[in-house]
Amino acid sequence: MxxxxxxxxxxxxxxxxxxxxxxxxxxxxxxxxxxxxxxxxxxxxxxxxxxxxxxxxxxxxxxxxxxxxxxxxxxxxxxxxxxxxxxxxxxxxxxxxxxxxxxxxxxxxxxxxxxxxxxxxxxxxxxxxxxxxxxxxxxxxxxxxxxxxxxxxxxxxxxxxxxxxxxxxxxxxxVRPLDHRLAAEFWNIADPRLALKVNAIVGGTPAYRREFARGDSPTGPEDFDAWVIRTVLNPETPLFREARYLLAEEPDLRDTALYLSVLAAVADGNATRGGIAGYLERKATDVAHPINVLEDAGLLQRDSDAFRNNRPTYRIAEPLVGFYHAIMRPVWDQLERPGSAARVWQASRRRFTNNVLGPHFEQVCREWALHHADPELLGGLPARVGHGVVHDPSARTGHEVDAAVIGVADGAKPPLLAIGEAKWNDTMGIAHIERLQHIRELIARAGKYDTGRTRLICFSGAGFNDKARSAADASSDILLVDLPTLYGQGS
Structure with a gap:
């Protein structure tokens, strides 16, 4: 055909x-x-x-x-x-x-x-x-x-x-949503920074551009704020209430208020079952069922900790739902009043960066490593890409790893192909590389993975300083990945 x-x-x-x-x-x-x-x-x-x-x-x-x-x-x-x-x-x-x-x-x-x-x-x-x-x-x-x-x-x-x-x-x-690269092409956005900001709100759902936004895409980086105000935060557009309807359309979600609260907890940064239960002021056993139902409905995604067993975290699978809970739901009454969108957005941009854009950037980095990165660049074909916390016994603290690229096991231990840190707004330098080197040593001591060829990846939405670039030039174990690379526009 x-x-x-x-x-x-x-x-x-x-x-x-x-x-x-x-x-x-x-x-x-x-x-x-x-x-x-x-x-x-x-x-x-x-x-x-x-x-x-x-x-x-x-x-x-x-x-x-x-x-x-x-x-x-x-x-x-x-x-x-x-x-x-x-x-x-x-x-x-x-x-x-x-x-x-x-x-x-x-x-x-x-x-x-x-x-x-x-x-x-x-x-x-x-x-x-x-x-x-x-x-x-x-x-x-x-x-x-x-x-x-x-x-x-x-x-x-x-x-x-x-x-x-x-x-x-x-x-x-x-039939899955378009990935971040296809979504940028579909929305006709060539600038990778603008593309990722739009993707953090509407994801890769085709109908959101064609039917819901009536083909309205930001004309450039300077138009992004105005685009948010005239589309997603505009009570006159279908996008405004779409996140609420997505939940209402799921037949297995009976107690809507409970499921909304679970999603709100995750959007507020409570990614573990215990954190969700604490946010709702309930026992952890009481939130197991709504979490499972939201998983089955495709609204919540469970991610296993790459370094600690039985420590899963949860994230909202649909970007528009995450944006709604982080930005819109707390001030819904204000947004329903015509003319309030600009005022609300002005006060919400920091929360958007911290609670929506930053986590979404990390997820896009993981998807790039799994689906787009050349296996030769990573030293092998990834079997899975996750994230997690590495325990530091001497300092009695934990180090978060935004991307852990795990290869196919052909021996006693699966190879850890790479570990990465993702920063949306920070220009990354040698300190970030040294932190990853220290974490790699901790992982090697723990003995769960083969770290003999583990590479270090710095993902940045703001770029890298000269010291970081010099370190990457001097060592094939250090990779610097910027927004053009994530979008296939060069290295």
């Missing part, structure tokens, strides 16, 4: 759909497509149906009977049979969908499938039965049925454990 020229990127996802839809093997096949809201799943699947002559049905929140009537009407318009369809149940409807592929492979999309399954919990089992291996309606069909959904907790359970559809799917495709 030829990808539509107006579709930005998504080449990997389009190719996966192309292979699945045009698979020449006989028999109907099942695929599952998931991803957070606003990532372009509907656009992607609808385009595939238009290109391949398939059938697309978008479910809505409705009773089971109403949804059956809607799919009957939609399929009647698509097939135009001699008499209209009036499905008595979903078993009959699914067989009609399989019949669409009687002559050729054809995509059949049911979007927002969780809506249908909540109204009729038996639906996954009915589809399981329809896809029974030797069933005639399946073997005689080449329909490529694609179930799509944004409720990550539900979609994650659809193919797991003892779920009815486990083992039935031939495609499991996750």
């Amino acid at each position: 030829d990808k539509p020229v107006e579709m930005f990127d998504r080449g990997y996802e389009w190719a996966a759909l192309d292979r699945f839809i045009n698979d020449p093997q006989p028999g109907a096949t099942l695929g599952v497509v998931s991803g957070r809201r606003r990532q372009g799943k509907t656009y992607l699947l609808d385009a595939a149906c238009r290109v391949a002559g398939g059938f697309y049905f978008g479910a809505t929140e409705a009773t089971d009977a109403e949804s059956l009537r809607r799919v009957s009407t939609a399929l009647t318009e698509h097939v135009r049979p001699a008499s209209p369809y009036h499905f008595a149940d979903w078993a009959e409807a699914v067989d009609a969908l399989l019949a669409l592929g009687a002559e050729r492979p054809v995509p059949v999309v049911i979007d927002e499938f969780p809506y249908l399954a909540r109204a009729n919990p038996e639906l996954p089992s009915l589809i399981q039965e329809a896809f029974r291996p030797q069933r005639e309606q399946r073997t005689g069909s080449r329909s490529r049925l694609l179930l799509c959904g944004s409720a990550l907790s539900f979609m994650g359970r659809l193919l797991s454990g003892n779920a009815p559809l486990r083992g039935r799917a031939g495609l499991e495709l996750v």
Whole structure:
């Protein structure tokens, strides 16, 4: 299938759909497509149906009977049979969908499938039965049925454990946000410092530029503050309330106030379970369930400490949600009043730098090391990149490591390819390098990792002084990574 020229990127996802839809093997096949809201799943699947002559049905929140009537009407318009369809149940409807592929492979999309399954919990089992291996309606069909959904907790359970559809799917495709480099290209921002500041607020969600900001991008670094005021902090734009709606749209989040408070705790810098519990004035055991639910919903991300076992930390996975809790929620009443955005933003810029921009820069640095850095630069292919705290017994203190690049273990100990420190607003110098050298010695004494080839990385959004550059020139173990490097614009 030829990808539509107006579709930005998504080449990997389009190719996966192309292979699945045009698979020449006989028999109907099942695929599952998931991803957070606003990532372009509907656009992607609808385009595939238009290109391949398939059938697309978008479910809505409705009773089971109403949804059956809607799919009957939609399929009647698509097939135009001699008499209209009036499905008595979903078993009959699914067989009609399989019949669409009687002559050729054809995509059949049911979007927002969780809506249908909540109204009729038996639906996954009915589809399981329809896809029974030797069933005639399946073997005689080449329909490529694609179930799509944004409720990550539900979609994650659809193919797991003892779920009815486990083992039935031939495609499991996750449509993810654009990474920081693609997001900069999508927002048409060439300046890497400006690109990262915008990315710290809206992340890589395509809809936030096209539909929510109506194509409004900052015209340059000097326009950033004005852009924040006229888009994200403007009560007239959809971006203003989007973070609140993202939480409300998750079906598994019952006690909204509790989940909001957990996210607020993390946005305020309380990254551990104990810190979250302390912020909420509850026991650590009381926050375990809401943390797990927010993880399943894709709103919280758990990060293991690279140096201490059983010490996970949490971060907000969606930048707009983090921005809302750090900047908007504490002064929501003021922001709702027209004309207050400029005043609020002026008073919030330091908090934005410390609570939003700094942590986001660190995360982008880790993602660069994992996904973009040349393995030769790091001395090997990273298996994972994390962060953590290294204990210093003599000083009775801990040293935070913003990036720990761990390689593939081929011996008793996994190799620690690199450790890094990230500073958004600081010009980094020799003191930062010496600190990393000291931390490397502490890690070597602890004996958990092989540090024989561990390199030291300084990530800076403000650049490096002459002493740091001289040290890097003199040693291949020292790497200086600036914003142009993070964005693939040179070293």
